[in-house]
Amino acid sequence: MSPVGYPNFLPSVVPSGTFPAMEFGRLQELYNRCNPDEPLSPGDPRNVDIDFRGVRGAHWTNKLARQIELSKTPVCQLFTGLRGTGKSTEIKRLAARLSDPKRRNLLTVLIDADDVLDLTVEIDISDVLALVLLHTERDVLVAEGGNAEDALTDKPHRRLWAWLSRTDVEIGKVSAEIDAGAKVGVELNLKTNPTVRQRVREIVARHPSTFVRFVHDELRALEARAHKLGRSGIVILFDSLEKLRGTSLTWKPVLESAERIFSTGAPYLRLPVNVLYTIPPALARRMVEPPVAFLPMIKVRDKEGTLHPEGVEVITELVKKRIDEAALDEIFGKTALRDRIRAIALWSGGYPREVVRLLLTLLELETFPVDAKTLERELYRAGNAYRSVVYDSGAIPWLATVKRTKQLITTSDQEREAADRLLQNNVILRYLNDEEWVDVHPSVDGMRELAEPSPDAKDAAPEQGV
Template identity: 30%
Template sequence: MKTEDLAFLRNFFRAVTDQPIEFKGNDKDRYVPLYDTPELAPHDPVKLLARPIQFALGSSVQLFSGFRGSGKSTELHRLRKHLSGQGDYKVVLCDLEDYINLSQPVDIVDFLLAVAGAFGDALQQEGFLPNDPTKEGYWARFDTFLKRTHLNLSDLSTVGIKVALKSDPSFRETLQKRMSGHLGALVEDVRAYVTGCVKKVKERHGSDTEVVLLLDSMEHIRGTSANATVVQDSVVNLFTSHSDKLHFEHLHVVYTIPPYLKVLYPNLGTLYSPGGVQVLPALKVRDSSGQVFQPGLDLLERLISARGHWQGLLGPERATLDRLSLLSGGHLRDFLRLFSEIIRRADRLPVPGETVDAAIAQVRTEFLPIADADAKWLHLIATTHGVALPEIKQLHDLARYLDTHLALYYRNGNEWYDVHPLVRDVVKAQVEEASKRTAKEP
C-alpha cells in the first residue's frame, strides 16, 4: 500500500475514534449540527436543557439520559458552550467517573461527596474561584465534618478521601455504615458548601451570575454479571428515594442517568420539576414502519464527511455508506465503530465489498451470543416497537437490552423501540429455530 494511502487510513482511523467533542480549537470542526434540520430541531437537547435553566428562578434540576455512544457528552459540552456564550452563566462540567467507581452500587452518601467534591474542584479549575493551594474544596471540609460529628475514619491516614471514594470499595461500605445516622447532617453540610461556593462566584463575577453544574458519566454505571441488578437498584434508589437531596438552592444542575432508569421508574420526571427528564434518542434512519428515513442518512453522511473522505475509503457511490448507516441503527458510536473496523482491515483503496462484509460481521459478533429467551423478547420488540414487557420482574432484563443497545430508543412524536439492525435477522432466525426445536419435543 502506498505511503499516502496509509497516511489517509491513519488519519481517518483517528478521526472516527469515538471521543466527545469539547468545542475547543479545531475540535469543533468535527461537530455536525444534527438539530439544525427541520425534522430534528424540535428535539434539540441543548435547547430543551437550556430553557429550564434560563427560565427558572434561581435554581433548577434536570435529568439527561442517553445510550453510551449516542453523543450525550458532546451535547453537554455544547450546552456549556451555549450558556457560557450568553455572559451571565458560569458553567462547570464534571466527570463523575473521576470520583466514584461506576461498577459498584452507589449510595446517597458517596454520591453527595462526589458531587460536592467535583463541584469545588471544577470551580477552581475553570478559574471561577481562586485556586488557593491552602484549601482543598469540599474534601478538607468533609474532614472537619467527620471530626465535628465524632466519626472515626482513621484508616485514611495514608490515603485521601477523594482517592478512597473511587478506588476502595471497602472504604465506601464503611463510610456508608458510619454515616447512616448522620445523613441529614451531611446533606445540610453539602448544601451549605454548595451555597457558599455559589455566593462566592456571584461576589466575584456579579450578582446576576447564574451557576450551572453539569454532571456527566452516571449513565456509565453498570455492574458485573454478579452484581448488575444490585447496581441498577442502587441507581433507582438514589434518584427516586433521595431525589429531594439532589436539589440545591441557587444552583442549576443537570445529572446524567442511565437510560434504564426511565424504564425502571416510570414518571421519573415528576421528581425533578421543572426540568424533568430528557432522553437523547438514536438518530432515526428508518421510521417505525421500516421505511428509510432519508434525512437521517443524509445527516450521517455529513457526520462522516466531517471526519474524512469516505469516498476514498468506500468508493464514489453512496450505496455502501447508506448500508452502514442503516446497519448502525442511527447509533453514532456503532456507526463510527463500523468505519474503524473497515479501516483496520483495508489493504487497498477503495476497499472491496468483502472487506466491508468482514467488518460488519466482526461488529455483529460483539453483540453475540444471545440467549433464546432474550431473542424471543427482542423479536417482540422488533415487531411491536414497544418494550413488550412480559412481567414487571423482568424490567432488569429490559434495562440490560437498553444498556447494551441491543434495543434502541427512537422518538418522532411518540417514543418507540427497535432491535439493533445488526442483530435483527439473527434474532428472527434464532426465534424460528427455537420454535422448530420446541415443536419436535415430545
C-alpha cells in the same frame, strides 16, 4: 435476505480495479480520527451539530437549557442516552450556553464520573454529594483566581472532613493526613479506596439528613461567592453516571443502587443550585419524577421501516467529518461511496458510535476499495456481539414482541431484567418523532428467532410501557 438483517443494505455495484495501498502515515492519521470512545468537544472540527436537521426529534441543547434558563428556583434534571450518541457533547454545549454572560451567566461545574468514581461498583448518595461539593468548591476557587488544588484545604472541604471525623475515629485519620498537607482527598479515596468509601457511606447512612443539610449549606455559601464574581448562580452538570453498569456479575446490584438514589423524585439529589445528572439508560423507563430526558438515535428509518433520507445525510456528514472525501473515494471506491455509507448508516440504526467504530474496523483492512461482499462480511461480524447478547438474555419471545410493536412493555420480572440488560447493551434503540418509540438494533433484526413472537408474548397484558 442478507445475514446482516435488511435485504437492501448493500447494492450489487462493485467498483472495478483496486487502488494501491494507502500511504501508512495517512492511514494512521485517519484511523486515530475515528476513535469511537473519544468524546468530542463542541468546537472539534469532527463534530456534527445533528439537531439542526430534526432527525432526533428536538434540538437537545435548547431542550435541556430552557428549563434552567427560565426557572427562578433551582432545577434538578435527569438526562440519559446510550454511550456514543453525543450526550457528553450536548452537555458541553449546554455548559457553554448556560455560562454565556449574555444569557443565564451561570458558573458551570462540569463533573465527569468516569474520572472520579469506580463505575463498576454500587453507588451511594454520599459519593455523589461529596464530589459535587469538592468540584463546586474547586471551580469557584478557580473563578476567584485561586488554585484548584487548594480545594482540598479550603473551608468547605475541611468542614466536611471535620463532620465525618466527629462521628468516626477511623475516618478522622484520613482527615489528619489532609490537614498535614498530604494531597489525599475524598475524590481519590472514593474511587480507589473501598474501605474509606464504605466508611463514609456508613456515616452518612446514620445521619442522612444532617449530611444533606451540611452539603446544602456549603453550596449556598459557594453560590454567594459566585454572585460576588458577577455570576447569576451555579449549575452543576454531573456527566458519565450513565456508564454505571458493573461487571457481568455485578451489573444488577450496580443498577439497583443507582435506582435507589435517583428514583422517587431523587429527594437527596435536589440541591439549592441548578443541577443535571446523567443516569443509566435502563432507569429511564422506571422514572416518573423528575422526568428523564433520553437522547435518541438519529432516525435513519421511521417507525414503519421507511428510509428517512435526512438521517442518512447526517450520517454521511458524520463520516466525512472523520475521513476526507478523497480518502473515502480510495477506501470505498468513488462510484460506490454513496451506497457504502448508506449501508453503514442503515446497519447502525442511526447510532453514531457504531458508525465511527465501523470506520475504525474498515481502516484495519489491508485492501481497498472495500467491496460489497467485504463490507457485508464486516457488518455481519460486528453484529455478532449484539446477537450474543440476545441469546444470553433468555428473552427472545419478548424481544420479538418489542420488534413487532415498537414498544418497551414488560409483564414480568424476567422481562424487566431483560429490558434493562438489552438497553444497557444497545440491543434496543430509542427514537423520537412526535412520539417516542423503540426498535431492535438492525444487526439482530433479521434473526430467525425474532421473526414471529410466541403466542404467549402476543397475548400478554402490558404492565409497563415507555
